[in-house]
Amino acid sequence: MAVCTPVSRAQLEPWLDRYDCGRLLALEGIPSGIENSNFFVDTERGRFVLTLFERLAFEQLPYYLGLMKHLAARGVPCPDPIADRDGATLGRLNDKPAALVTRLSGRSDMHPQAPHCAAVGGLLARMHLAAADYPGRLPNQRGLPWWVETTPRVLPFLRPDAAALLRDEIAVQQRFAARPDHAALPASAVHADLFRDNVLFDGTRLGGVIDFYFAGHDTWLFDLAVTCNDWCIDDATGAFVPERLDAMLGAYLAVRPLEPAERHAWPLMLRAAALRFWLSRLF
Template identity: 50%
Template sequence: MSVFTKVERNELIAFLDAYTVGDLQHFQGIRAGIENTNYFVNTSGGRWVLTLFETLPVSELPFCLYLMDHLDAHGIPSPAPVADRNEHILSVLKGKPAALVQRLPGRSALTPTIPQCAAMGEMLARLHLVGQSYGRQRPNSRGPQWWQRMAEVLLPYLDAAGQRLLTNELDHQMRLRDAVLPRGIIHGDLFRDNVLFHGDRISGVIDFYYACNDVLLFDLAIAVNDWCATEDGSLDEERTAAAVQSYARERAFVPAEAEAWSSLLRAAALRFWLSRLHDLHFPRPGELTHIKDPDVFRRILEHQIETPARLPPVGW
C-alpha cells in the first residue's frame, strides 16, 4: 500500500463526484505495503480507502473486489467495495484502475499475542470455508512458475550460499507440486498488517489483491511465517499452536496436510523471499514507498530446512 501515483485534491473531488459518499474532507497517502497506491479518504458520508492498481491486470480485479463483497456478506469483516452511481465497483483515476472500499475500524497487531494468533487462525479457516461458495476462479500469479522466473532474474544478485539455497529449494518444491491437498480460495498475503483488531477481536481482514485458488494450508503457512516467526527464523511454539489449533477447530486437517506442513512453510518463505528480493533490486519509483527486508524469509527458509516443523497436535 505505497503511493506510486500522486493524486491531487481536485482530482480526487472529481473522482468522488461519481459516488454518493458525500464531500471530501481529508485524504492521506498510506505508506505501508508495496504493490498499489492507497489513500485514506474521509468524506462527509464516511471513511474509505482508495486504491489505484499499479500492476494488476484489469481482468483480474473483479475476482478480488467481488470476493471482498462475498466475504463481507457472509460474516468475514472485509472491506466491501463501494459502487458508483452507475453501479460500477471499478473505475479509473489518473489513468489507473481504481476502487473505493470501506475503511474498517481497528489497528494491526504488529507484536501479536497468543489470543490474537488464535483469532487469526480461526478467521482464516472461516474465510476458507466461506470461499467454497464463491464461484469465480483465479490462478496464483505468485505460484511455482513465478518462483522459477524470479529465480532466473535474481540469482546473479545472491551470494554463493544464497544461490545454492534458492536452486536447491526450487528443486525441492517442484518435486512436491503433485501432492493432493485441499484447495480453494486463499487470501495469499495474510500478514499482520492485513488484519485489524479491537483488543483480541478481529475487526477487519484487508488487502485481498493476492487472493486466488490454491492449497488452503499454504495460506496458513504464509500467515504463520509472519505471525509466529522469531528473529532467528524459528517459529514460536505457543503462537504457532494457537493459530493452527484454532484453525483446525473450524476446518479439520486431512493427514496429507500434516505431512506437507514443513514443506509448505518453506514454500511460503520462498515466495516472499523472492518477492522482497525483487522489490529490493528492482524498486519502483513512488512518492511514498516501503521496501521490506528479504532476509527475514531467507532465515525462515533456512531454519525450516535445518529443523523441519511438525504440525502442532490438533486432536486427529
C-alpha cells in the first residue's frame, strides 16, 4: 500500500501540538507496508513513526497500542506508543485513526542466517513471557474461525487436488483445536506475523520488532511456528534449513523450554501456521 492517505507538513504540525515532541523537522512517507500509511517523523525531541490506519477500526486499536506499550515497558525492543498531553495514544488525522510511536533503528534482512534466527528466537520467547500478564483480550483475527469462513470463498479458484488438500487440512485443524491438550497450551497476546520484514537488524544486532497489527490471543506455539516457517526455510524449496531452525529453536528454548504437550503438538502447529498464510495468500 505504501502511503495511501497523504499527510502534509501543514496538516501534521497542528496535530503534533498535542504532543511534547517539539517542532517538526522532517516528514517522509515510508514506501513499504500493505495495511497502513506510515511516515517517518523527526522533531526537536526525537525520531518517530506516524501511522494512519487504513483498515482497522478505531475501536480495535487500543488493544494493539496497549500491547506495544506493555511490551516496551518490560524491555522488549518494539515501538512504544507516544501519549499526548491528555494521555491518549490514539487520535485522528485526515479522517483516519492515527498513532505516533518511537522509531527503532535498523532495517529488515530478507536473507537471514543462523545468527539472525537465534536473535529472533530468543526475543520471541521473551516477548511471550512479557505478554503473559497483558490484560487486553482480542482473539487472533486470522485464527481457526477465519480459516473456516474463508475456505469456501477460495475453493472455487483452486485445482481439484489443492481444493482437496485444503478441505482435509481444515478438518485436521478443527479436530486438533477441539482436543483438550490444545486448550491447555500456553497462550497470551502474540505477534502472529513475525516475518522477516517485521524485524529490524543492524548487521546481526537486533534493533526490534515492528507491525503488531495482526496480533491477537493465541498459543505461544502457534506464534513460534509462524516465525520458524518464515525465517528458517529455503525460499526456493520451502524446506527447513537445519542450521537456521536449530538456531531459532535453541535460542527460544534457552529462554522458555517447551512443555511436553507443546512438543507433541509441534508438527500439527507447523501445519496450522502454514495453512493460515496459505489461506491469506489465496484470499
